[in-house]
Amino acid sequence: MNKKESIFNAGRKLFLSKGFKNTNVSDITKLAGLGVGTFYNYYSSKEELFFEEFIEESNKHKKYIMEHIDLDQDPVKVAMNLISENVSAMKSNQILAEWNNHELTAELEKYYSEENKKNGDTFYNFYIGILKKWKREGKIRSDIDDDIIVELFGILEYVDTHKEKIGIYHFPEAARYLAEFIMKGLTDCPK
Known part of the structure; x- marks a missing residue:
C-alpha cells in the first residue's frame, strides 16, 4: 500500500468513527504509521482529505x-x-x-x-x-x-x-x- 492510500484509509476509519471535527491530522498519520509532514505531501489540509473521503x-x-x-x-x-x-x-x-x-x-x-x-x-x-x-x-x-x-x-x-x-x-x-x-x-x- 502506498503512503497516500495509507493516509486515505486511516482518514476514512477515523472520520467514520469520530467524525470530521474530532479527527485531526496527527491522529490520521499516527494510524497510518507515517509522520505528519508526509500527510502534507499528499493533502493540503484535513478538509481536502475529508472531501475526497x-x-x-x-x-x-x-x-x-x-x-x-x-x-x-x-x-x-x-x-x-x-x-x-x-x-x-x-x-x-x-x-x-x-x-x-x-x-x-x-x-x-x-x-x-x-x-x-x-x-x-x-x-x-x-x-x-x-x-x-x-x-x-x-x-x-x-x-x-x-x-x-x-x-x-x-x-x-x-x-x-x-x-x-x-x-x-x-x-x-x-x-x-x-x-x-x-x-x-x-x-x-x-x-
Missing part, C-alpha cells in the same frame, strides 16, 4: 441504491424510498452525516458540485433514466416536457444545497414532503 462514500452509497432499488414499485414509493435511504445513510454514516455540518456545508457542497461536473453525476443520470422510463410506461404525466420534469427534481437539489436557509433540523422532512408532492403531482393527475 466524502465523494467516495457518497458514490458507494449511490451505487448501493442503484443496485437495490425496486423500480417496478409505484413511482411515489420509489421516490420516497430514495429519500429515506439518503436520510438513513446520513444518520448511520459519520462521513455522509457531515453533509449537514454547518461548518463544512458551503465548502463541501462546492467541492461536491465541482466533482460532479468534472466526473459526471451517475446518480443524476440514473434518476433521469427512471423518470423517462416511467413516462414511456405511462406511470407519470406525459403532458409535461421531460426538461420540466427534470427541473422539478432539480428543485430538490436546490433545496438540498440551501438547507441552512430552511434549517438543517427541518431539512430532511421538508425534502421528503417536497419529493412526495412532486411525485404525487406527476402520478395522480391525468396522464
Whole structure:
C-alpha cells in the first residue's frame, strides 16, 4: 500500500468513527504509521482529505441504491424510498452525516458540485433514466416536457444545497414532503 492510500484509509476509519471535527491530522498519520509532514505531501489540509473521503462514500452509497432499488414499485414509493435511504445513510454514516455540518456545508457542497461536473453525476443520470422510463410506461404525466420534469427534481437539489436557509433540523422532512408532492403531482393527475 502506498503512503497516500495509507493516509486515505486511516482518514476514512477515523472520520467514520469520530467524525470530521474530532479527527485531526496527527491522529490520521499516527494510524497510518507515517509522520505528519508526509500527510502534507499528499493533502493540503484535513478538509481536502475529508472531501475526497466524502465523494467516495457518497458514490458507494449511490451505487448501493442503484443496485437495490425496486423500480417496478409505484413511482411515489420509489421516490420516497430514495429519500429515506439518503436520510438513513446520513444518520448511520459519520462521513455522509457531515453533509449537514454547518461548518463544512458551503465548502463541501462546492467541492461536491465541482466533482460532479468534472466526473459526471451517475446518480443524476440514473434518476433521469427512471423518470423517462416511467413516462414511456405511462406511470407519470406525459403532458409535461421531460426538461420540466427534470427541473422539478432539480428543485430538490436546490433545496438540498440551501438547507441552512430552511434549517438543517427541518431539512430532511421538508425534502421528503417536497419529493412526495412532486411525485404525487406527476402520478395522480391525468396522464
